[in-house]
Amino acid sequence: MKILALGAHPDDIEIGCGATISKMVRTKEAEVTARVFTQCRDAVPKGWAEDTLLKEFAMAMQVLGVSDASAYDYSNKALYVDRQAILDILYGMQGEFDVVFCPSGFNSNQDHLTVHEEAKRAFRGTAVLGYTSPASDYGFARAAIYSTFMPYDLEIKVKALRCYKSQFELKRQYFGDEYTRSLAAVTGVECWHPLAEKFEPIRYVIR
Numbered sequence: 001m002k003i004l005a006l007g008a009h010p011d012d013i014e015i016g017c018g019a020t021i022s023k024m025v026r027t028k029e030a031e032v033t034a035r036v037f038t039q040c041r042d043a044v045p046k047g048w049a050e051d052t053l054l055k056e057f058a059m060a061m062q063v064l065g066v067s068d069a070s071a072y073d074y075s076n077k078a079l080y081v082d083r084q085a086i087l088d089i090l091y092g093m094q095g096e097f098d099v100v101f102c103p104s105g106f107n108s109n110q111d112h113l114t115v116h117e118e119a120k121r122a123f124r125g126t127a128v129l130g131y132t133s134p135a136s137d138y139g140f141a142r143a144a145i146y147s148t149f150m151p152y153d154l155e156i157k158v159k160a161l162r163c164y165k166s167q168f169e170l171k172r173q174y175f176g177d178e179y180t181r182s183l184a185a186v187t188g189v190e191c192w193h194p195l196a197e198k199f200e201p202i203r204y205v206i207r
């Protein structure tokens with residue numbers, strides 16, 4: 001199976017579905033391609049290099065086992081300005097993937113919603129699943145497709161998130177190891193498995 005994981009920002013994919021990706025790559029269940037649309041040059045601690053998040057993204061993807069990962073350089077917080085360019089990029093990838101992961105529509109962040117909308121628009125014949133972005137979710141509790149995994153994959157997710165030293169420096173609450181492990185346990189309770197992530201079913205095609 002071929003999966004395309006899309007994010008607005010460099011850390012979106014790891015936060016939303018890092019353990020699922022780890023599991024799928026580790027078990028060779030899927031080949032994963034990752035694309036994000038902004039490098040968040042303005043979201044680094046004062047005095048840190050502008051390409052910090054780009055480098056952290058590359059390291060985190062390596063930890064998850066994703067070899068095909070890259071970041072476009074559109075403006076953070078203003079992806080809607082370039083939404084047609086983003087859609088054209090996605091149109092160029094039509095037919096290449098079996099499943100697309102993207103930010104959920106149960107969200108309030110403008111960049112997440114832009115990627116969500118353009119993915120929904122571009123991949124009309126493909127399964128599209130929306131992952132959580134906890135700091136800006138609004139109603140994600142209704143998402144109902146569960147992905148279970150082993151403690152190993154959770155620890156790979158924790159390790160991938162630790163690559164984002166800039167975001168720890170900025171004290172992003174949703175980056176803490178304890179939060180990541182707790183969310184997996186809470187989501188697991190919902191589907192009667194020790195650990196899980198979950199997805200919004202945006203489109204599922206039965207053939």
Ligand SMILES: [Zn+2]
Pocket residue numbers: 008009011012109112133
């Ligand atoms: Zn984000």
